[in-house]
Amino acid sequence: MTDEIVVVPGDGIGQEVVPAAIDVLEALDIEFAFREVDAGDAVKEATGEALPKETREAVASADATLFGAAGETAADVILPLRRAVDSFVNVRPARAYPGVDALRPETDLVFLRENTEGVYAGHEARLTDDVSTLTRVVTKNASQRLAEYACEYAAEEGFTVAHKANVMRETDGLFRDTVLEVADEHDVPADTVLMDAFATHVCLDPSQFDVVVCPNLAGDVLSDLAAGLVGGLGLLPSANVGPERGVFEPVHGTAPDIAGQGVANPTAALLSAAMMLEFLGHESEAEAVETAVEGVLSDGPHTPDLGGSASTAEVTHAVIDRLS
Amino acid sequence: MTDEIVVVPGDGIGQEVVPAAIDVLEALDIEFAFREVDAGDAVKEATGEALPKETREAVASADATLFGAAGETAADVILPLRRAVDSFVNVRPARAYPGVDALRPETDLVFLRENTEGVYAGHEARLTDDVSTLTRVVTKNASQRLAEYACEYAAEEGFTVAHKANVMRETDGLFRDTVLEVADEHDVPADTVLMDAFATHVCLDPSQFDVVVCPNLAGDVLSDLAAGLVGGLGLLPSANVGPERGVFEPVHGTAPDIAGQGVANPTAALLSAAMMLEFLGHESEAEAVETAVEGVLSDGPHTPDLGGSASTAEVTHAVIDRLS
Ligand SMILES: CC(C)[C@H](C(=O)O)[C@@H](O)C(=O)O
Numbered sequence: 001m002t003d004e005i006v007v008v009p010g011d012g013i014g015q016e017v018v019p020a021a022i023d024v025l026e027a028l029d030i031e032f033a034f035r036e037v038d039a040g041d042a043v044k045e046a047t048g049e050a051l052p053k054e055t056r057e058a059v060a061s062a063d064a065t066l067f068g069a070a071g072e073t074a075a076d077v078i079l080p081l082r083r084a085v086d087s088f089v090n091v092r093p094a095r096a097y098p099g100v101d102a103l104r105p106e107t108d109l110v111f112l113r114e115n116t117e118g119v120y121a122g123h124e125a126r127l128t129d130d131v132s133t134l135t136r137v138v139t140k141n142a143s144q145r146l147a148e149y150a151c152e153y154a155a156e157e158g159f160t161v162a163h164k165a166n167v168m169r170e171t172d173g174l175f176r177d178t179v180l181e182v183a184d185e186h187d188v189p190a191d192t193v194l195m196d197a198f199a200t201h202v203c204l205d206p207s208q209f210d211v212v213v214c215p216n217l218a219g220d221v222l223s224d225l226a227a228g229l230v231g232g233l234g235l236l237p238s239a240n241v242g243p244e245r246g247v248f249e250p251v252h253g254t255a256p257d258i259a260g261q262g263v264a265n266p267t268a269a270l271l272s273a274a275m276m277l278e279f280l281g282h283e284s285e286a287e288a289v290e291t292a293v294e295g296v297l298s299d300g301p302h303t304p305d306l307g308g309s310a311s312t313a314e315v316t317h318a319v320i321d322r323l324s
Numbered sequence: 325m326t327d328e329i330v331v332v333p334g335d336g337i338g339q340e341v342v343p344a345a346i347d348v349l350e351a352l353d354i355e356f357a358f359r360e361v362d363a364g365d366a367v368k369e370a371t372g373e374a375l376p377k378e379t380r381e382a383v384a385s386a387d388a389t390l391f392g393a394a395g396e397t398a399a400d401v402i403l404p405l406r407r408a409v410d411s412f413v414n415v416r417p418a419r420a421y422p423g424v425d426a427l428r429p430e431t432d433l434v435f436l437r438e439n440t441e442g443v444y445a446g447h448e449a450r451l452t453d454d455v456s457t458l459t460r461v462v463t464k465n466a467s468q469r470l471a472e473y474a475c476e477y478a479a480e481e482g483f484t485v486a487h488k489a490n491v492m493r494e495t496d497g498l499f500r501d502t503v504l505e506v507a508d509e510h511d512v513p514a515d516t517v518l519m520d521a522f523a524t525h526v527c528l529d530p531s532q533f534d535v536v537v538c539p540n541l542a543g544d545v546l547s548d549l550a551a552g553l554v555g556g557l558g559l560l561p562s563a564n565v566g567p568e569r570g571v572f573e574p575v576h577g578t579a580p581d582i583a584g585q586g587v588a589n590p591t592a593a594l595l596s597a598a599m600m601l602e603f604l605g606h607e608s609e610a611e612a613v614e615t616a617v618e619g620v621l622s623d624g625p626h627t628p629d630l631g632g633s634a635s636t637a638e639v640t641h642a643v644i645d646r647l648s
C-alpha cells in the first residue's frame with residue numbers, strides 16, 4: 001500500500017531540508033504519494049493565514065506529515081498541526097554523534113513530552129489591564145496515554161518522570177502519580193526527578209538519564225537544554241505521534257541567516273524522516289537511513305555549521321550513496 | 325545600629341553551613357543581633373509544623389534572614405518565608421570560579437527571578453477525579469516591580485528577558501511587554517529570548533548573556549541549568565529581596581548523603597551572607613567576604629565535593645584568615 005505523505009516545507013531552511021528528506025525517501029524501495037502544501041510566514045503574507053484550511057485538512061487525513069519550519073508564525077502552525085493528528089506525545093531524541101562537537105559527548109536521551117495540555121491547553125485571559133491568567137490543565141487521561149506509550153517505548157530500560165509537583169501539587173502531582181501508576185501496572189521501572197534538579201544534573205552527568213517523561217512545557221525546555229549539550233538544535237529530529245497519524249519535524253527553526261544559500265544541515269530533517277519511516281512500519285528502512293546519516297556525520301561531508309564546506313545537496317547525496 | 329538577623333539553619337547541611345556563615349559574619353567589625361529559629365523536616369516531625377508561627381513572625385520582622393535548607397518540606401518553608409518578607413525578586417548569580425571545575429568556565433550570569441506569582445501563585449484545583457487545573461497569574465504590578473529592580477541592578481549592561489510568550493501570549497506577553505516598557509522608560513538596554521531557546525544557547529555560549537530577567541518557574545529552572553554549567557548547586561548563593569527585608573539562602577539542598585560529617589561546602593552560604601551584607605548596606609564588608617571566599621576557592625583548602633579533604637570548619641577559618 002502506498003503511504004500518503006503530506007509535505008510542509010514552511011519557511012527558511014525548511015524549503016531546503018524537507019526536499020533533501022524527500023530525496024532520501026525516494027531513494028528507498030517504498031512507494032510514497034507525496035503531497036506538498038503551504039504553511040508559515042510566507043503563506044500568511046500572501047493570504048493572511050499562516051495555516052490554510054487545506055493544509056490542516058491534508059495533515060489530518062494523511063498517513064504522516066513531514067514538516068520543515070515556520071518563522072514568526074511557528075506557534076500558529078505547529079500547535080494546530082499537532083492537534084490535527086491528535087498527537088499525545090512529542091518524541092525528542094537528543095543524542096551526541098561521533099564526529100560532531102558536543103559539550104557532553106556521552107548524552108543519549110529521549111524526551112517523551114506530553115503534547116496536548118499543560119500551559120499549551122491555552123486557556124488564557126486578560127482579566128483587567130493589570131492582571132492576566134492562564135489555566136494550566138492536566139488530566140489523568142492524557143497522562144495515562146503518554147504513560148502507556150512510555151511503557152512500550154522504554155519497556156526494558158524504564159524511564160524518569162520530570163515534574164514540579166512540589167509546587168504544582170494538584171496538576172504535576174496528578175501527572176506524576178498517574179504516570180507512575182501506569183508504569184507500575186506494566187512492571188516498567190520508573191523514577192522521578194524535579195525538573196529544576198534535572199536541569200542541573202543533566203549538565204553534570206547526562207549518562208544517569210535515559211528516557212525522560214515530561215509535561216508539555218517541561219519537555220520543551222528540558223529537551224532544548226539537552227540540545228545544548230549535544231551541540232545545538234541543528235541535529236535533533238522529533239516525532240509528534242498520534243493514535244493513527246504523526247507529524248515529523250526537525251527541532252530547529254528557519255535559520256534566516258543561512259536560508260536560501262543551499263548550505264543548511266539536512267541531518268535533523270533526515271532523522272525526522274527516519275522516525276516517520278519507523279512510525280509507518282518501515283523499520284529496516286528507518287534503521288538504514290539512521291545508519292547512513294550517522295555515517296556521514298562521523299566521516300563527512302559536513303555542512304558549514306559542523307565546520308565543513310559541503311552543501312545540503314552534497315550531504316544528502318552522501319547519505320543516499322550509503323543507502324545502496 | 326545593630327542589625328537583627330534571624331537565622332534558620334533548617335535540615336541537613338543547613339545545620340553546618342549556616343553556623344559557618346555566622347562565624348564569618350562575627351569576624352567582621354559589625355554588630356549583629358542573631359536569633360536562631362526552627363523550620364523544616366525536623367521541627368515538623370517534632371511539632372507537626374514545618375514552619376512554626378514564631379519562625380514566620382521572626383523572619384517577617386527581622387532586618388534580614390539567613391536560611392540554610394529544608395528537606396521534604398522545602399516548599400512549605402521557603403515559599404511562605406519569601407512571602408513573609410514580600411520578596412518580589414530572587415537574585416541568583418551563577419558564576420564559574422577559578423579553581424573549580426566547570427562545564428562552561430566562562431559562565432557569569434545573574435538571574436532576576438520574579439518571586440511572587442506565575443505558577444507559584446498557587447491557585448490549583450482538582451476539578452474531578454480526571455481533571456486538575458492550576459491558574460497561573462501574571463500582573464503588571466509584579467512585572468513592573470521586578471523590572472524597576474532590574475533597571476537599577478543592570479543599569480549599564482542591560483538585561484535579557486526570558487519568556488515563553490509565543491505560547492503564553494497573555495501572561496508571559498504581559499510580563500515581557502511590561503518589563504520592556506520599564507526598561508525603555510529608564511533607558512536601560514533590554515532584549516528578549518524564548519526560554520527554550522535560552523536553554524540551548526546558554527549551553528552553547530553562556531558569555532552572550534549577562535543579567536537574565538525571568539518569570540518565577542522559568543527563573544527556577546534556568547538558574548538551576550546555569551548551576552549545571554558552573555559545576556553544580558554547591559556554590560550558588562541567592563537573595564530573596566523584598567522592599568525592606570530579605571531572606572538569603574544557598575541554592576543547594578540538605579545533602580542528606582553528607583550531612584552530619586562536618587564536610588559540607590560552606591561557599592554558597594558564605595556568598596549568601598555576602599549578599600545579605602550588601603542588602604544591609606555593608607558594601608565593603610560584602611566585597612571583603614566575597615573576595616575572601618573567591619581566594620579560598622582558587623587556592624584551597626577545598627571540601628571533598630571540590631576534590632579536597634578539608635572540613636567545613638577548615639574552609640571557614642581559611643576565609644576568616646583572609647578577612648583580617
Ligand atoms: C514554536 C513553539 C510553539 C514550539 C513549542 O513550544 O512547542 C517549539 O518551541 C517546539 O518545541 O516545537
Ligand SMILES: CC(C)[C@H](C(=O)O)[C@@H](O)C(=O)O
Binds near residue numbers: 166
Ligand atoms: C523548594 C522549591 C519550592 C524552590 C522553588 O521552586 O522555588 C526551590 O527549587 C528553589 O528554587 O528555591
